[in-house]
Structures are given as C-alpha cells and as structure tokens.
Amino acid sequence: MAAANSTILNPKTIEEAWQMKEKYGPSAAFMMGGTTFQLQREKGIPLPPYIIMLQALQELQTLQRQAADGEDFLSIGANVPLRYCMDHPIIKAHIPMLCSAIGVVGSPAIRNQGTIGGNIGYRKGDAAASLLALDARARFIDEDGEQVLPLEQYMEQEQKKAAMLLAVQIPLPAPVLDFFEKVGSRETFSPSILTVAASADWTRTGRLKRVRIVIGGGDYPPERMPAAEACLENQTLTNGAAAKACEIILEEYTPVSDVFAGAGYRRMAAGMILESALEAWKEEEMSRAAEK
Numbered sequence: 001m002a003a004a005n006s007t008i009l010n011p012k013t014i015e016e017a018w019q020m021k022e023k024y025g026p027s028a029a030f031m032m033g034g035t036t037f038q039l040q041r042e043k044g045i046p047l048p049p050y051i052i053m054l055q056a057l058q059e060l061q062t063l064q065r066q067a068a069d070g071e072d073f074l075s076i077g078a079n080v081p082l083r084y085c086m087d088h089p090i091i092k093a094h095i096p097m098l099c100s101a102i103g104v105v106g107s108p109a110i111r112n113q114g115t116i117g118g119n120i121g122y123r124k125g126d127a128a129a130s131l132l133a134l135d136a137r138a139r140f141i142d143e144d145g146e147q148v149l150p151l152e153q154y155m156e157q158e159q160k161k162a163a164m165l166l167a168v169q170i171p172l173p174a175p176v177l178d179f180f181e182k183v184g185s186r187e188t189f190s191p192s193i194l195t196v197a198a199s200a201d202w203t204r205t206g207r208l209k210r211v212r213i214v215i216g217g218g219d220y221p222p223e224r225m226p227a228a229e230a231c232l233e234n235q236t237l238t239n240g241a242a243a244k245a246c247e248i249i250l251e252e253y254t255p256v257s258d259v260f261a262g263a264g265y266r267r268m269a270a271g272m273i274l275e276s277a278l279e280a281w282k283e284e285e286m287s288r289a290a291e292k
C-alpha cells in the first residue's frame with residue numbers, strides 16, 4: 001500500500017522493529033496487511049509519519065501446534081493472513097468457531113490481505129471476538145520485554161501503552177460448545193452491528209463449565225460478559241438457567257446507538273442471539289445423552 005507522506009521502515013528482526021517503535025513512539029505505527037490504514041485513508045484520517053512494515057519478519061508468519069507446561073496450544077503468528085487461518089486443517093478440524101468468525105470479515109480480498117494480528121489491532125474485529133471466547137492468549141513485546149497474557153488483558157493494556165503483538169495462542173482442545181453470530185446491515189462485506197461469540201464445555205455430570213460469552217459490534221471492542229457467564233457456570237442447561245442468562249445480558253450489555261442501530265435494538269438482539277445459542281447447546285446435550 002502506498003503511504004504518500006509517511007516514511008516506511010523495514011525492520012529485519014523483531015528486536016529492530018520494537019526499537020523503531022520505541023524511538024518514534026506514537027508517530028510510528030506497525031503495519032501488516034495494511035487494510036485498516038485503507039479504511040482510515042478513506043475516512044480522510046492521515047497516515048502516521050512512520051510506518052513500521054512487519055512483512056519481512058518470518059516468526060510472525062508461522063502457525064504451529066505447540067506444547068508448554070503440559071498444555072497443548074495452537075500458536076498463530078500475528079502476520080498470518082486471515083484466509084490462511086480459515087483454510088488451515090487444524091483450525092478447520094478443531095476450532096470451527098474461528099473459521100466462522102473469519103468467514104464474515106469483509107470480503108475475500110480483505111481476508112487474503114488482512115491478518116489475524118491486524119484483526120486484534122483493529123480493536124473491533126470479528127475474529128478477535130471469537131478469540132476472546134476461545135480464551136486465547138497474546139504473546140507480545142512491550143516496554144517490559146516479551147510476555148504472554150490473556151488476550152482480553154492485552155487488548156485493554158494495548159490501548160494505554162505501546163505493544164508489538166507477536167502471536168496469538170489458542171489452548172487445545174478447543175471448547176466442545178461454541179457459537180458465533182454476526183449481525184450486519186447486509187449479508188457480506190458489512191460492518192458488524194452486533195457480534196456474539198460464546199463457548200463452554202460440559203462437566204462429566206452434564207453441567208456447563210468454562211463459559212465464555214463475548215459481545216462486540218459497532219465502534220466498540222468485543223468484551224466478555226462476566227455476570228452472564230457466572231450465571232451459567234456449573235449449571236445444567238435448563239430453560240430457567242437460559243432465561244436467567246438472557247435477562248442478565250439485557251442489563252450487562254450496555255451498547256450505544258449509532259447510525260446503523262439503536263442501543264435498544266442491539267440489546268434485544270443480543271438477548272435473542274444468546275437464547276438461540278443456548279438452545280443449540282441444549283439440543284447438542286440432548287443428542288449426546290441419547291447416544292450414551
């Protein structure tokens with residue numbers, strides 16, 4: 001992508017890239033696929049004086065299954081294109097929710113060029129919502145050196161201080177229950193009015209555990225809904241438990257109105273979507289029980 005008045009920097013190593021960011025501070029931005037810069041330019045927002053291109057950094061382009069501290073996880077380099085993730089056999093077979101989420105990002109061209117790390121950096125990404133529901137972690141560098149933190153924490157922290165995302169780690173096996181839905185103003189190529197991502201596992205006695213409910217959409221980053229999650233945790237999925245969680249969502253989720261949708265519509269739609277997610281999970285449990 002051409003950047004008319006910006007100086008393009010091409011680091012050869014991660015260390016060099018981070019040193020450049022430290023040197024130029026807020027005057028410099030990292031770029032991977034560059035698709036969000038395209039959005040900014042269309043809105044007349046000037047590009048930053050320095051652009052640190054990360055394309056040459058091989059480590060940011062690797063996708064591999066890893067094990068550490070007795071845990072299995074999938075590590076996806078920040079600069080791995082969305083399309084590559086979506087077509088990857090491990091993700092297709094074991095993390096279908098991430099495929100669903102990536103499948104609704106922009107258009108095929110955006111998915112070819114845009115990256116998984118860029119979707120997190122975008123702050124309101126559809127893939128980022130599903131990663132939060134998958135309990136993903138971020139591996140990154142900031143002024144304190146290299147670290148790994150829950151993605152949720154990384155996203156909060158990254159708004160306050162500079163960081164360079166290296167990879168996203170998804171624990172394996174992924175939860176057995178998952179759900180993803182995006183409401184847009186049209187079928188494809190549409191900004192999100194509302195995005196709901198959720199996941200959970202069953203205990204051996206048929207109760208829900210590790211419930212994750214994430215809601216995003218509009219100009220706001222996707223966020224976990226801890227009160228609704230807590231209400232479902234360790235519960236059997238009865239109609240009553242589902243209704244209670246949907247009631248809580250109506251209070252816990254506090255969207256604002258914009259030109260695309262009112263806050264009331266968003267809240268009501270979030271409740272209805274969660275209800276259909278829980279209904280689908282209940283049916284899954286019933287067919288699982290019938291198979292035993």
Ligand SMILES: Cc1cc2nc3c(=O)[nH]c(=O)nc-3n(C[C@H](O)[C@H](O)[C@H](O)COP(=O)(O)OP(=O)(O)OC[C@H]3O[C@@H](n4cnc5c(N)ncnc54)[C@H](O)[C@@H]3O)c2cc1C
Nearest residue numbers: 030032033034035036106114115118119121125126164165
């Ligand atoms: C027409 C159009 C439609 C779109 N539709 C959607 C949509 O439906 N859903 C959706 O989720 N997104 C959408 N997007 C937004 C965007 O394209 C995607 O989210 C994409 O994943 C961004 O990836 P990228 O590699 O292009 O990011 P970039 O544009 O390169 O970077 C994105 C942000 O992350 C920062 N960044 C880059 N690399 C790093 C790093 N290693 N560490 C820290 N920060 C970094 C950048 O400075 C920038 O702020 C759309 C974009 C366009 C142009």
